[in-house]
Amino acid sequence: MAIKAPLRRTGPAAAVSAPAAPRGAVAAANWRESLFRRAVTGVVIALALVWLVPVAWTLDTSIKPETSTIIIPATWKVSGPTLSAYSAVFSATDLGRWYLNSAIVTVIVTVLTVITTSMAGYALSRGKFRGKGFLFALILAGIMIPPQALIVPLFRELQSVHLINTYWALILPQVPAPISVFIFKKVFDGVPVEIEQAATVDGAGWWTAYARIALPLVRPTIAAVSIFTFVWTWNNFLWPFLAATSPTMMTIPVGIGTVVSGVGVVNALQMASAVLGALPLVLVFLFAQRQIVEGVAGTGLK
Amino acid sequence: MTTRAMRLPATAARSRTRQAQRRRGNVSGLGFLTPFLVLYVLFLILPLVLDVVMSLFNTSLVLPGLGRFAGLGNYGELFGDSRFWQAMWHTIAFTLVSTPPLVLIPLFFAIVVNRIRRRQWFFRLAFFLPYILPSAVIALIWLWLYEPGYGLIDGFFSMLGLGAPGWLSSPNLALYSIVIVTVWWTIGFNFVLYLAGLQDIPRDLYEAASIDGASRSRQTWRITLPMLGRTTTLVVVLQIIASLKIFDQIYLITAGGPNYATRSAIEYIYDTGFTSQRVGYASAASLVLFVVILVVSFVWLALIQRQERV
Numbered sequence: 001m002a003i004k005a006p007l008r009r010t011g012p013a014a015a016v017s018a019p020a021a022p023r024g025a026v027a028a029a030n031w032r033e034s035l036f037r038r039a040v041t042g043v044v045i046a047l048a049l050v051w052l053v054p055v056a057w058t059l060d061t062s063i064k065p066e067t068s069t070i071i072i073p074a075t076w077k078v079s080g081p082t083l084s085a086y087s088a089v090f091s092a093t094d095l096g097r098w099y100l101n102s103a104i105v106t107v108i109v110t111v112l113t114v115i116t117t118s119m120a121g122y123a124l125s126r127g128k129f130r131g132k133g134f135l136f137a138l139i140l141a142g143i144m145i146p147p148q149a150l151i152v153p154l155f156r157e158l159q160s161v162h163l164i165n166t167y168w169a170l171i172l173p174q175v176p177a178p179i180s181v182f183i184f185k186k187v188f189d190g191v192p193v194e195i196e197q198a199a200t201v202d203g204a205g206w207w208t209a210y211a212r213i214a215l216p217l218v219r220p221t222i223a224a225v226s227i228f229t230f231v232w233t234w235n236n237f238l239w240p241f242l243a244a245t246s247p248t249m250m251t252i253p254v255g256i257g258t259v260v261s262g263v264g265v266v267n268a269l270q271m272a273s274a275v276l277g278a279l280p281l282v283l284v285f286l287f288a289q290r291q292i293v294e295g296v297a298g299t300g301l302k
Numbered sequence: 303m304t305t306r307a308m309r310l311p312a313t314a315a316r317s318r319t320r321q322a323q324r325r326r327g328n329v330s331g332l333g334f335l336t337p338f339l340v341l342y343v344l345f346l347i348l349p350l351v352l353d354v355v356m357s358l359f360n361t362s363l364v365l366p367g368l369g370r371f372a373g374l375g376n377y378g379e380l381f382g383d384s385r386f387w388q389a390m391w392h393t394i395a396f397t398l399v400s401t402p403p404l405v406l407i408p409l410f411f412a413i414v415v416n417r418i419r420r421r422q423w424f425f426r427l428a429f430f431l432p433y434i435l436p437s438a439v440i441a442l443i444w445l446w447l448y449e450p451g452y453g454l455i456d457g458f459f460s461m462l463g464l465g466a467p468g469w470l471s472s473p474n475l476a477l478y479s480i481v482i483v484t485v486w487w488t489i490g491f492n493f494v495l496y497l498a499g500l501q502d503i504p505r506d507l508y509e510a511a512s513i514d515g516a517s518r519s520r521q522t523w524r525i526t527l528p529m530l531g532r533t534t535t536l537v538v539v540l541q542i543i544a545s546l547k548i549f550d551q552i553y554l555i556t557a558g559g560p561n562y563a564t565r566s567a568i569e570y571i572y573d574t575g576f577t578s579q580r581v582g583y584a585s586a587a588s589l590v591l592f593v594v595i596l597v598v599s600f601v602w603l604a605l606i607q608r609q610e611r612v
Contacts, residue, residue, distance in 0.1 A: 142346055
């Protein structure tokens, strides 16, 4: 047992050099294990490459002339790469308008969500009003409500006040996110209350204590909630699909969804629109990879 | 107390403001909650109440008001509606088939990638990038990959000298094809959850184990997997809830076809409420799905509480 320890502890680097001189059963087992580990690593690297194939194929098709997308069997070779499919997307669809709609809806939803849920979280963390326990329970219960199962009554509600096909209908129902309230309450609970008390003594009101003192202390949470809300809202399909039926009110996912049922040979055009539809989020991802990944990891709510 | 130096009101005035503050504090605590609460009630609670009410009426999409009172008629009809149960079954079948790969594959990827250490960004990019793409983009990409004859997948099959099956046109295969799409698309979320879970396992557990002579694979079975128990509960339940809500990719890729072979519960609700315009009936169907999801959520809560007690 004592012999094994130093071998093991040195980790993969030592394990790699070990098979050079396999002596005895321990070394043989070592060698087998390191071979196995390397094989497994190789499999995962290969699968990671496989995972990128659909993306590569999309890019590949998008720069082909339409006629060379209908070759059997499919080929990666691009003869005469062209960007004509990209310009065709802009002339054949309202893509520019969809970008604008998505930007408007997503930015406003994100800002409103962060403001309202952080305020609510702050109130639940610091407030001493009557019914607080009940309200917190009510909001917690909301985490369980799947909005997708409530599309019919929600549509009916907005239809009855004539808001379908307006920004109001696209934006407002997407704002209340009980999970964000919960996240903010938890993080505010972790901020020592003494800092704000000192300020309150000096006559600072709730607003100052919240906006000037508490909020700056929870900046990482604000970033995580913002990015998450942004990605989620930008990608949301079901509700905007119902709430925006006129092409001029559609967001990117809904608009791109209408391209799915294209007629004729439009493979390159469809792939170009897939690339254009994915582009804003890919950029967000490349710039905020860390926050997005940490935001997901934070779902664990440790 | 340095902050106090910034403002120096008269002592009497200050104690008065302080009292006012305390009183105002009680109210403004509630005031801070109000903006969220208003939206929450309007767009989550009210629809829920409305759903229950409308499920008792023959409400129509194109007529104002609730329509004729139907009592439990909608539910009676629903329980005998084979189309509804077919859609519910597709949703459950999709959940049963998609959950194991969406839990096990990311677990495997995360354990291996966590050991690689170098170039982790590459794996994050490969596995997580699809997750942030909109469903419509996913649908476009995969319809083209599955395209009979011209598609890349059929091209691959013919390269191997094999005939390709009708990925989306065969009623027996279509749902599995959708599962493949979903695995490719959403695996990154669980992958990242597992990576985070792995980072939380204390290093010294492994050190102690190797001093005791436990092999690497033994450490994986005896330390890594048990320590990921909580993460796995989270991943499984979030995955089940997400799968029960499936709509986007099925609607966009097969539109529920061929011959309703892939129609999910949400799509059934959509078809009933918006195409057949039977809002009352669709509300009853929504409530059934809602209850199913709620039950799963409660089971999760119970599981978490038990794990926390241990």
